[in-house]
Amino acid sequence: MVNKKVVASSRTGSDKTVKRSGVVDPMMxxxxxxxxxxxxxxxxxxESSYNIDDLYDENGALIMDEADNALKTTAKxxxxxxxxxxxxxxxxxxxxxxMAKDFxxxxxxxxxxxxxxIAAVLxxxxxxxxxxxxxxxxxxxxxxxxxxxxxKKEEKKARRRTPLWAKITIVVLVLIIIGILxxxxxxxxxxxxxxAVFEGNPMDIFxxxxxxxxxxxxxxxxxxxxxxxxEGHGGAMLTDSILVISVDQxxxxxxxxxxPRDLWVNYTxxxxxxxxxxxxxxxxxxxxxxxxxxxxxxxxxxASIYFSKKISxxxxxNIQYYVAVDFRVLxxxxxxxGGIDVDVHSxxxxxxxxxxxxxxxxxxxxxxxLNGDIVLDLARARNAKGGYGLANSNFDREINQQxxxxxxxxxxxxxxxxxxxxxxxxxxxxxxxxxxxxxSMAEMGTFIDxxxxxEGDVTSIKTxxxxxxxxxxxxxxxxxxxxxxxxxxxxxxxxxxxxxxLRNQIDDATKAYDKxxxxxxxxxxxxxxx
Numbered sequence: 153m154v155n156k157k158v159v160a161s162s163r164t165g166s167d168k169t170v171k172r173s174g175v176v177d178p179m180m181x182x183x184x185x186x187x188x189x190x191x192x193x194x195x196x197x198x199e200s201s202y203n204i205d206d207l208y209d210e211n212g213a214l215i216m217d218e219a220d221n222a223l224k225t226t227a228k229x230x231x232x233x234x235x236x237x238x239x240x241x242x243x244x245x246x247x248x249x250x251m252a253k254d255f256x257x258x259x260x261x262x263x264x265x266x267x268x269x270i271a272a273v274l275x276x277x278x279x280x281x282x283x284x285x286x287x288x289x290x291x292x293x294x295x296x297x298x299x300x301x302x303x304k305k306e307e308k309k310a311r312r313r314t315p316l317w318a319k320i321t322i323v324v325l326v327l328i329i330i331g332i333l334x335x336x337x338x339x340x341x342x343x344x345x346x347x348a349v350f351e352g353n354p355m356d357i358f359x360x361x362x363x364x365x366x367x368x369x370x371x372x373x374x375x376x377x378x379x380x381x382x383e384g385h386g387g388a389m390l391t392d393s394i395l396v397i398s399v400d401q402x403x404x405x406x407x408x409x410x411x412p413r414d415l416w417v418n419y420t421x422x423x424x425x426x427x428x429x430x431x432x433x434x435x436x437x438x439x440x441x442x443x444x445x446x447x448x449x450x451x452x453x454x455a456s457i458y459f460s461k462k463i464s465x466x467x468x469x470n471i472q473y474y475v476a477v478d479f480r481v482l483x484x485x486x487x488x489x490g491g492i493d494v495d496v497h498s499x500x501x502x503x504x505x506x507x508x509x510x511x512x513x514x515x516x517x518x519x520x521x522l523n524g525d526i527v528l529d530l531a532r533a534r535n536a537k538g539g540y541g542l543a544n545s546n547f548d549r550e551i552n553q554q555x556x557x558x559x560x561x562x563x564x565x566x567x568x569x570x571x572x573x574x575x576x577x578x579x580x581x582x583x584x585x586x587x588x589x590x591x592s593m594a595e596m597g598t599f600i601d602x603x604x605x606x607e608g609d610v611t612s613i614k615t616x617x618x619x620x621x622x623x624x625x626x627x628x629x630x631x632x633x634x635x636x637x638x639x640x641x642x643x644x645x646x647x648x649x650x651x652x653x654l655r656n657q658i659d660d661a662t663k664a665y666d667k668x669x670x671x672x673x674x675x676x677x678x679x680x681x682x
Contacts, residue, residue, distance in 0.1 A: 360597035363401050366470040370658065371399040373473045374460050376441065377482070389442040391459070393531065393553055396467060397610065398658050400665075401598060404605035407661045408557065409613035409654065410550030411463060412630040413438040414621075416644055421461045434639060436629060437462065441476075452476065452588050468651025478586035482531060483524035485560060489567065491521040492559040494530065497551040504541030506533035516541070531556055546630075547616045558609040565604065613657045618650050 363371040377393035394411040415437040419427045426433070429443030440462050444455035460471040486492055496514050498504045503515040509529035514522075522530070534549040535542040542548040563569075591599065619630045622637040632650060635643035 359594040360601065361592065361594035363399070363595055363598055364472040365401075366472070368655075368658075369400065369402070370469075371401060371473070372469045372471050373397045373399065373475060374463050374471045375475045375477065376459065377477050377479065378441070389445060390438045391441050392438055394438070394463070395550075395553065395557070396463065396469065396471070398469065399602060400662060401602055403662065403665055404602050404607075405611070405661065405665050406602075406606070407611040407613055407658050408554055409615050409657075410553065411437065411467070411615075412546055412550070412619055414546060414628065414630040415466070415619070416624060416629045416631050416639075417462065417466065418645055419443050419462075421458060422465060424458070424461070427458075436627070437466075453590070456588060456590070466647040466650060467654055468647070469654065473591050474589060475591070476588040479528055479532075481586045482556075483528045485524070486522070486527045487524035489560065489563045489569065491523050492527060492556070492563045493518060493520045494522055494527065494552075494559045495519075495555050496530065497548060497555060498541035499543040499548060500541040502540065504530075504533060504535075505539040506535055506542065507539050508535075508537040509533045527556055544616065547619075551612070551614075554610075554612045558612075561603065561606075561610065611661045613654065613661075615650075615654075618653055 365371055375395045375397060376391040378389055378391055392413050394413055395408055397406055397408045399406045417437045418434050419429055419440055427443055427447055429446060431439055441455050441459040444458035445452065448454040456474045456476055460474045464471045496504060496516060496519050498516040501516060506512045509532055512529040512533055531553050533542060534545045618633055620633050621630055624637050624639060631637060631644050632646055
């Protein structure tokens with residue numbers, strides 16, 4: 153059996169002091185005083201896990217490392233009993249420093265916390281100089297608990313917190329995406345609605361294709377109105393409003409004139425097969441569209457093209473485009489614009505009064521902020537059933553229709569209608585159901601540019617002197633000036649004087665524009681030289 157050296161011990165009072173005189177046998181260590189008894193009890197309770205022989209080498213010498221590990225929780229000397237060993241204290245300090253360093257590295261950049269809070273966390277579980285755990289006051293425990301709770305909360309926030317720069321970036325990106333989607337949705341709605349009106353691919357609107365021209369470099373458009381949307385109207389498909397607009401797309405100028413709706417014509421167009429109609433082969437020009445629809449199975453496109461050919465015949469202008477509108481379009485457009493200002497034409501100084509048009513009463517000259525219903529009544533007023541101010545009946549009505557058109561143009565440009573999404577969509581919504589045209593989507597962009605580039609009004613060409621009124625049978629009709637009111641007379645269908653007059657008026661308008669531009673440039677040169 154291996155020999156063991158025993159440590160001599162002595163007792164002073166109730167204290168047992170262990171003196172080192174070489175090596176120490178852990179099993180011979182006396183139980184410490186009460187205040188270190190907990191540590192000793194913990195050691196002794198685990199003594200079964202130690203084998204005494206394992207503390208000595210084969211020569212009987214105590215292995216110091218093993219002994220130190222076994223005795224690190226017990227008293228060492230009479231002068232330093234129950235105090236932490238130097239190694240334990242150093243280990244603890246290193247641990248505290250590491251905790252502090254780890255704490256700073258992980259959280260110092262993420263949130264603010266006071267030094268007192270950090271100290272309270274790091275000192276948790278600390279002991280006093282004698283190795284015992286400090287007894288904290290109620291206030292200190294509360295403060296320590298509060299600090300720990302805040303630390304955990306801030307730590308949790310730090311893990312999910314997004315840096316400010318990242319938040320700003322995200323917000324900007326979201327706004328850009330919303331903007332793109334919003335613009336895309338707006339464009340989609342516009343193109344969807346316009347595709348119901350104009351021919352071609354909706355995206356062609358950005359092409360701005362040049363308009364078709366005649367031999368004189370002009371683009372001629374037939375605009376006619378019906379009452380198809382007016383329930384109970386006896387002649388819903390009769391074209392009671394007929395206008396022609398001749399456009400110079402390079403100069404951005406236009407001239408317009410009206411065609412009398414009561415003009416007596418042969419419904420058959422030269423070069424086409426005879427057009428048989430329920431109202432006969434001849435009659436008022438406003439029934440031509442109706443007859444063509446009946447003859448072509450209610451095909452509005454074929455009827456519109458046929459009607460354009462009849463207008464070309466009596467005006468001498470090659471009509472490339474047509475636009476058919478219902479009454480509702482005029483009313484809705486005016487209301488969407490918020491009303492228009494119209495210079496009302498009248499043959500009476502009192503203005504106009506029309507019994508048939510809901511007792512419409514307007515002063516002569518400028519009338520401001522007229523709504524859609526009043527404008528529509530004005531466009532149809534001709535003293536058909538009495539009143540005053542429209543002594544020339546349909547001829548006076550045509551003048552007011554032309555002035556209404558210019559008033560709409562002026563208001564649309566003034567309010568920037570093309571830049572207002574709500575108004576544009578509202579107008580297109582109305583147009584989609586109540587307009588028919590052969591204008592392509594690619595040509596619409598060019599039309600818009602022309603309107604935006606116009607410096608003045610569309611020039612009105614007065615046509616009253618080109619015609620005469622009379623009766624054929626029991627009908628009140630209009631015929632070329634000098635024609636006889638006899639359905640067998642070729643003079644009723646001789647439009648030569650009309651075509652020459654219109655050609656000269658359009659050319660004169662072009663010359664007047666060119667002269668005005670030359671005068672403007674000459675004035676600018678003169679001012680520059682001065």
